Structures are given as structure tokens and as C-alpha cells.
Amino acid sequence: MTRRLKLLVxxxxxxxxxxxxxxxxxTQHDDEEPVTILGTWTGRQxxxxxxxxxxxxIPFRYQGTAAxxxxxxxxxxxxxxxxxxxxxxxxxLAEYEHHGRLKxxxxxxxxxxxxxxxxxxxxxxxxxxxxxxKADLKSIVWYRxxxxxxxxxxxxxxxxxxxxxxxxxxxxxxxWIEDLVLQRSxxxxxxxxxxxxxxxxxxxxxxxxxxxxWTAWADLLRQDPRAARTALLTDHRGAPGGHGLLFGGGAAxxxxxxxxxxxxxxxxxxxxxxxxxxxxxxxxxxxxxxVRAHEVTGDFAALFSNSSRARELIRRxxxxxxxxxxxxxxxxxxxxxxxxxxxxxxxxxxAQRLLKGPRCLDASDVMAPAVRDAFYEAVLLTIARVAxxxxxxxxxxxxxxxxxxxxxxxxxxxxxxxxxxxxxxR
Numbered sequence: 029m030t031r032r033l034k035l036l037v038x039x040x041x042x043x044x045x046x047x048x049x050x051x052x053x054x055t056q057h058d059d060e061e062p063v064t065i066l067g068t069w070t071g072r073q074x075x076x077x078x079x080x081x082x083x084x085x086i087p088f089r090y091q092g093t094a095a096x097x098x099x100x101x102x103x104x105x106x107x108x109x110x111x112x113x114x115x116x117x118x119x120x121l122a123e124y125e126h127h128g129r130l131k132x133x134x135x136x137x138x139x140x141x142x143x144x145x146x147x148x149x150x151x152x153x154x155x156x157x158x159x160x161x162k163a164d165l166k167s168i169v170w171y172r173x174x175x176x177x178x179x180x181x182x183x184x185x186x187x188x189x190x191x192x193x194x195x196x197x198x199x200x201x202x203x204w205i206e207d208l209v210l211q212r213s214x215x216x217x218x219x220x221x222x223x224x225x226x227x228x229x230x231x232x233x234x235x236x237x238x239x240x241x242w243t244a245w246a247d248l249l250r251q252d253p254r255a256a257r258t259a260l261l262t263d264h265r266g267a268p269g270g271h272g273l274l275f276g277g278g279a280a281x282x283x284x285x286x287x288x289x290x291x292x293x294x295x296x297x298x299x300x301x302x303x304x305x306x307x308x309x310x311x312x313x314x315x316x317x318x319v320r321a322h323e324v325t326g327d328f329a330a331l332f333s334n335s336s337r338a339r340e341l342i343r344r345x346x347x348x349x350x351x352x353x354x355x356x357x358x359x360x361x362x363x364x365x366x367x368x369x370x371x372x373x374x375x376x377x378x379a380q381r382l383l384k385g386p387r388c389l390d391a392s393d394v395m396a397p398a399v400r401d402a403f404y405e406a407v408l409l410t411i412a413r414v415a416x417x418x419x420x421x422x423x424x425x426x427x428x429x430x431x432x433x434x435x436x437x438x439x440x441x442x443x444x445x446x447x448x449x450x451x452x453x454r
Contacts, residue, residue, distance in 0.1 A: 061087075062087040062088050062089040063086055063087065063088045063089070063111045063112060063335060063337050063338045063341050064088075064089050064091070064110040064111045064112070065081075065088055065089070065090045065091070065110060065111065065112045065113075065114065065341075066090075066091050066093070066096060066099065066100055066103070066110040066112070066113045066114070067090065067091070067092050067096070067113070067114040067115070067327070068092060068093065068094065068096050068114070068115060068116075068195070068327070069092045069114075070092040070093070070094065073293065073358060074090070074092045076354075076357050076358035077090070077354070077358070078090055079357050080345070080350060080353055080354045080357060080358075081341075081345075083350070083353060084341060084344045084345060084350060085344075086337055086340060086341045086344070087337075088341065091110070094193075094194035094195040095194075095195055096113075096115055096195065097117075097120065097195070097397070100113060100115075104124075104129065104332075109129070109332040109333065110332060110333075111331065111332060111333040111335050111337075111338035111341075112329055112330070112331060112332070112338050112341065112342060113329070113330050113332060114161060114327050114328065114329045114330075115327065115328065115330075116325055116326065116327050116328065116390070116393050117393055117397065117400070118158065118328060118389065118393055118394045118447070119392075119393060119394050119395045119396050119397060119399075119400060120397045121157065121158050121328065121330050122157075122394075122396075122447070123396065123397065124330070124332075125157050129332060130157045130158075130330050130331060130332065131157075131331040131332070131333065131334060131339075132155040132156060132157060132331075133155075133156040133157060133158070133159055133330075133331060133339075133342060134155055134156050136156070136159070136339060136342050136343040136346065137156075137159050137342075137343065137346040137347070140365075141346075141348060141364045141365055141366055142159065142160065142346075142363055142364060142365070143365060143383070143452065144387075144449070144451075144452035144453070145324070145387055145388065145389050145449065145450055145451055145452045146160045146163070146326065146363040157330055157331075158328035158329060158330040159328060159329055159342065159346045160326035160327065160328050160329075160346075160362075160363040161326075161327055161328070161329045161345055161346060161351070161354070161362075162326060162327040162354070162360050162361070162362065163324060163325070163326045163360075163361045163362055163363040163382055164288045164289045164290045164324065164325050164326065164360075164361060164382075165288060165289040165322060165324055165361070165378045165381050165382050166203055166206075166207065166287075166288045166289075166322065166323035166324060166325060166390065167207050167210065167211070167307065167308050167309070167319070167321070167322040167323045168286075168287075168288070168289070168305045168306065168307060168308055168322075168378075168381075169284050169285065169286050169287075169305065169306055169307075169308045169311050170274050170284070170285040170287060170291055170303050170304070170305050171274075171283060171284055171285075171303075171304055171305075171306065172274065172275075172283065172302055172303070172304070173302040173303070173304050175283060176304065176306065177283070177284060177306075177311060179310035179311075180310060180311070181310075181311060181312060181313050181314065181315060182284055182311045183251055183252075184248050184249065184251035184252040184255050184256075185251070185252055185255060185279075185281060185282070186282060186283050186284045187248075187255075187278075187279075187282055187284050187285070187286065188273035188274050188277075188278030188279060188282035188283070188284065188285040189255075189258075189259035189262070189273070189278065189279070189282075189285075189286070190259060190262035190263050190264040190265070190266065190273055190277075190278065191259055191260055191262065191264065191407070191408060191411065192261070192262055192263035192264060193263070193264055196401075196404055197404065197408065198403075198404035198405065198407045198408040199392065199404055199407075200264045200286075200287070201245075201404075201407030201408070201410070201411065202391075202392045202403050202404060202407055203286065203287075203288070203323070203390070204245050204286060205238075205241055205242055205245060205403075205407070206218075206323055206390065206391045206392065207286070207308055207312065207323055208241035208242075208244055208245060208312055208313075208314070209221060209237055209238060209241045209391075210320055210321055210323055210388055211308070211309045211312060211317045211318075211319065211320050211321075212237065212240070212241055212314075212317060212320075213237040213241075213320075214320045214321070215320065215321045215386055215388055215451040215453075217237050218321075218388055218391065218450075218451065219388070219449055219450050219451050220232060221233075221235070221237070221238060221391065222388075222389075222391035222394050222395060222450050223394065223447060223449075223450060224395075224399075224435060224439060231432050232432075232435075233428045233429075233431045233432035233435055234425070234428050234429055234432050238428065239424060239425065239428060240314075241314075242410070242424050242427075242428065243314075243424050244312075244313045244314030245313060245410075246410055246414065246422050246424055247313060247314070248313035248314075249410070249411060249414045250414050250418065250422075253414055253415050253418035254415075255279050255282075256411050256414045256415045257411075257415035258279045259279070259411060260408065260411045260412060260415060262277075262278065262279075263277075264287070265277075265294040266278065266294055270294075270296075271294075271295055271296045271299045272285075272291060272294035272295040272296075272299065273285050273287075273291075273294075274291070274295065274299075274303065275295055275296065275299040275303075277294075284311065286308055286311075288325060289305075289361060289378045289382075290360075291303075292359070292374075293359075303374070304374065305374060305377060305378070307319045307322075320386065321385070321386035321387060321388050321451060322381050322382075322385065322386070322387050322388070323387075323388055323389075323390055323391075324382060324387045324388065324389060324390070325389065325390040325393055326363055326389075329342050329345060329346070346364070348364055348366040348367060351364040351366075351367045352366075352367050352368065355367055355369065355370075356370075361375075361378055361379060361382055363382065363383075365383055384454075385454065386451060386452060386453065386454065387451065387452045388450050388451040388452075389450040389451070391450070392404075394447060394450050396438040398434055398437070398438050399431070399434055399435050399438050402430065402431045402434040402435075403431060406427040406428070406430065406431050409422075409427055410422050410424065410427060
């Protein structure tokens with residue numbers, strides 16, 4: 029080997045060593061960067077959540093946005109996803125898992141603290157890819173203290189309804205449909221509809237359980253087309269800085285609100301003290317029924333990076349200690365069985381229903397995003413048609429056929445369901 033060749037070889041080796049050194053330096057630097065977190069909480073709840081995060085002892089950078097889906101997609105496509113994402117849409121997280129974007133959370137939390145349907149070990153892959161860090165109860169109705177309604181279907185004029193939302197208008201209407209399907213047909217049918225299971229020939233969207241539930245809700249709207257129009261134009265939280273829908277932000281004279289446990293965060297402090305709840309089943313349109321199960325929802329943390337700090341943050345955030353602090357700081361609820369709720373009647377009622385008895389995850393949350401969006405749109409179209417042409421059939425069958433077509437395409441694209449079940453048995 030000539031002297032010149034030896035020098036060239038030495039130069040190449042030195043360059044390779046230098047390049048490797050740069051990689052090591054950047055790897056160390058990345059591990060020292062704050063954990064990036066993308067969530068939907070803004071305003072007061074964002075500050076409360078940051079208080080909890082600061083107590084975890086891990087540097088972080090949180091971004092809250094109502095347009096989470098678009099922001100996340102943009103970040104993923106640009107190759108710079110956040111380390112941690114917190115969202116209610118398990119169906120959306122399942123799509124990212126399907127494309128290999130999520131990192132398993134196996135071993136990061138105690139499964140005994142999170143029972144079904146919260147336990148993400150119920151995924152078809154057998155791995156854990158998300159864990160609930162906040163929980164909420166649905167299948168309930170709020171009313172003012174001292175004005176408990178009779179156990180019978182309530183007329184349209186009684187309901188405080190708002191469909192508006194910063195990120196996804198129409199979802200409050202899907203809660204009505206889901207609750208009707210759940211209480212009328214039970215958890216078994218509800219699960220098959222939510223997960224689109226039961227054989228390739230089964231068309232759940234056009235099936236009798238879904239169609240009759242949707243028709244019952246449409247008939248309720250048709251009782252008062254003006255109230256339906258008001259619902260279409262009203263934010264589900266009521267007016268900014270107001271008292272929610274139940275305490276002045278809804279239609280004139282309304283006295284009932286079919287909304288999740290998070291509705292209390294929209295009420296004023298004094299209003300919250302006078303808000304009471306009951307199971308929704310007896311009040312639903314089309315004939316009251318017994319409680320088959322409670323619909324529940326949650327905000328789930330998922331990991332998009334291999335950062336050891338991010339993994340540790342999720343481990344600490346899902347622990348009993350952090351979940352207890354989160355509940356105390358913000359008055360939220362946890363799916364963690366070891367968290368003790370406030371010693372108040374309403375809090376105990378919510379916590380009991382969240383952790384005991386048959387419970388089913390929100391159906392639209394576990395559906396593929398395209399199907400979920402079609403669900404939202406069909407709800408809005410139902411209300412719009414009732415408001416625009418009060419005496420005309422809103423064509424529920426046609427709307428459901430359209431959603432079924434979206435479901436068929438989604439099934440071809442994504443294949444099997446991401447979850448085994450969405451309901452607990454007890």
C-alpha cells in the first residue's frame with residue numbers, strides 16, 4: 029500500500045469516526061430535549077394539566093389545540109411527530125399503530141389499576157399502545173337541583189342541545205345515537221356496530237338497531253324544528269364565559285342536558301353546585317328503557333418516539349399518584365381504580381359508574397376516522413333537514429347508506445378491527 033493510499037484510508041477512517049461522534053452527540057442531545065406533548069386541552073384545563081406535568085419531574089413542552097388531528101398529521105408527515113399524543117380517538121390511534129407509527133407501552137403501567145374497557149391490552153395485536161390519563165362518563169342526563177324529571181321520555185322542548193365544537197361539530201349528536209343503540213340493543217350489538225364485526229356481509233349502519241335508534245332521535249328533533257335549528261347553531265359548551273347549556277346557554281326553557289361528566293367544566297362554579305345527574309335510559313326518545321350499560325370516554329396517551337424520557341413520563345402520568353393529583357387539581361375523573369374521588373355525592377355517582385357495572389367505550393371514538401367523520405356529518409345533516417323542512421322525512425335510510433359506504437371503503441383499506449372489544453362485562 030502506497031503512502032498516499034495509506035493517508036487516504038486514514039482520512040476516511042477519521043471521517044467515519046467523526047461522523048459517528050456526531051451521531052452520538054445528537055442522540056445524547058435528543059435524549060436531553062424536553063418531551064413534546066400534543067393534546068386537546070387549552071385554557072384553564074391546559075394550565076391544570078401542566079401543573080400535573082411539572083410534578084412528574086421531567087422537562088416537557090406541551091401544545092394544546094382543537095385541531096389536533098390536522099396538527100398531528102402535519103407533524104407526522106414532516107417527520108417530526110411529538111413524543112406523546114393525548115387524544116380521545118382510539119380509532120385514530122389505531123390507524124397510526126396499523127402503519128407502525130406507535131411504540132408499545134408494555135410494562136409502563138399496572139394493568140390491575142386499569143380494568144376493562146380501559147385496559148389497552150384488549151388490542152388485537154396483544155400489545156399496549158395507549159393508556160387512559162383522563163376518563164369521563166356518558167349515558168347520563170344533567171338537571172337542576174330540585175327539578176328531577178320523571179322516569180319517562182322527555183319532549184324536545186326540555187332538552188338543552190348544542191352541536192357546535194371547535195374541532196368536530198356534530199359529535200354531541202353521535203352520543204345520542206350511541207346511547208340509544210346501547211340501551212335498546214345492549215353491549216353485544218353495540219360492540220359489533222362500533223367495531224364493524226359479525227361477518228363481511230353485515231351492514232351495521234343500515235341494520236335495524238342503528239336505523240331505529242336514529243329514527244327515534246330524528247322524531248324527537250321533529251317535535252320542535254326551531255329548537256333543532258337552535259341546536260345546530262349552538263356550541264355544546266354554551267356561550268363563552270357563560271354557564272353552559274343547562275344554566276342559560278341553551279334553548280329558552282330547556283331543563284335537561286344529555287352530556288358527559290365533563291359538562292360540569294362548562295358550568296359556573298355556583299351552577300356546578302346545583303347540577304345533578306341521573307341515568308339517561310328512562311328519558312331517551314322512543315320509549316324509555318332500563319340501563320343496559322354506561323357509555324364512557326377517555327383521553328388516551330400514546331407514544332410516537334423511542335425517547336426514554338417520554339416513556340418515563342407516560343409511566344409516571346398513568347400512576348395512581350399522578351392520576352390522584354390530576355383529579356384533585358382539575359376536578360377530573362380517572363380510569364385508575366385506585367384514585368379516590370372527592371367526598372361529594374355527584375363525584376361518587378360518576379366514579380361508581382365509571383369503574384363498576386357494564387361500560388362501553390364511546391363508539392365513534394373507536395371507529396376509523398373516516399367513518400367517525402361521516403357519522404358526524406350524517407348527524408348534522410339530519411338536524412339541518414329537520415330544521416329546513418319540518419314536515420319532510422329527513423331520509424334517515426339514505427344517510428345511513430352513505431355512512432355504510434364509507435365504512436365499506438374503510439374496511440377494505442384497514443382490514444380487521446384494532447380492538448377485540450369495547451365493552452366490559454361488569
